[in-house]
Amino acid sequence: MTNPKTPLAEAPIPDHPLPDWSALRDIPIVERNDPLLPTSLSPGLATYPAYYKMGVPHAVDECFVRREVFDRLMLASQRLPAGMRLVVLDGWRPFIVQQYLFDTLINLLQHARPDLDADARYAFTRTLVSPPSTDPEAPSPHLTGGSVDVTLSDADGRLLDMGTLFDEASPLSWSAALEDPVHDDRYGEARVHRRILYNAMTGAGFTNLPSEWWHYDFGNQLWALHRGEPRAIYGATRPPGVERLWQHQLGLKGHS
Template identity: 55%
Template sequence: MTSFTTPIPLQPEPDWPAVAAIPIVDDEQPLHPLSLSRVLRVYPAYFRMGVRHALPECYSRMAVFERLLQVARSLPHGVHLVVLDAWRPFAVQQYLYDSLYDAIREYYPKLDERQLEHLTRQFVSPPSSSRNTPSPHLTGGAVDVTLCDEDGRWLDMGTAFDEASPLSATAHFEQLADYRERDLQVRDNRRTLYNAMAAQGFSNLSSEWWHYDYGDQLWAWHTGASAALYGPVQLQTLDTVWRKQLEQQLAAEQH
């Protein structure tokens, strides 16, 4: 049985060159719509915010979907898992990165390009659809999640989703010298989410309490896996389905 009170361990910032060097052996699982489940609460945050090209559905690889179901079923009575984002179109990744980069540059005009990129990357990965170094959310292995109560009220996680703040670090509320009542509640809510996700094999990005990975290069780096399971993936269109079917039919006829 999962312990939801275990303290969240301090995790180092990812070694991004090492992450990028991890090979990918894609098992070609398709993307699966998460809102088909009655167990998960799905709230596509970027679509609701009006972000251009954001989708009104959240998709993940099938193994990620199955693990999210187990997380949701393991939570304490009355607590529900909410999926805010999962697979992203490239255009959304580009928009998020550029928007945060520009905002940081505006408020910290003395930072050089390397410093700006470092700060931005703590919250948004550089957009990449490369077969060898894809952005985590372009693989269908990364998910952004939070918790709500039985009636749909957000549990207090200390910051808003996507808040670019030191307070967003997953273990931030483990480090306080003095705790107010609210601090303790936030700490416990984050522990519940972290321990439930970790128990199902997800890794966490230490700068974001909401971001978890399974199967992508970031997950492989955190867990010591020899290879990532997921590279970049696209939603299937009718055109690609037809072409794949025709290729398979042609191959069968030739044999």
């Protein structure tokens, strides 16, 4: 695919450091109670629940996001050049899936990088997977429905070259990694695709996790930290089941 002529491709991706993870807990959550919506119902978005397709245990076969996240994904999609589609790979993530991903990467690193001590393995793992947490004051970002993993495809559904695969454990997975001119020959087109994705998403109000070109946030503590917001609007949530629906309708809110 030739590089599209669009202003979104011109602005480089800033080289930001990782956030101060310890600061997340200090950001209060004032829950707005936006519902989770399935992205697969939108004709303006492509949905490919990557972890479910990869057979990750307990992964869901849908990508759920908060209502305003959904609306902002639509804005980002509308900003893309003709012939490109926004592909949603993951949204709300069950705690058990977060635990599986974190533990799996930690365990693999023990074998692949025996030179790393426990702290170094933890730090490396955290660049790709947030520690699983149901703490109401500091939940895992994907548990809030405010985190979303996205990529780009052409109009026919062919995934575009982004330089690395989704979730690839590589230094090149950092969002700004391809901005170095040394990568011009091999990754020039992928750099353009990353810029288009980054500028479309941040232009729609999302923030990006610097170590993952695919990860964006809105409304949760990670978003608030990046933007300097005084509070987050999304805490931990889950899709409503029929039991919760009936409890609400029957006035049994105190029951689980």
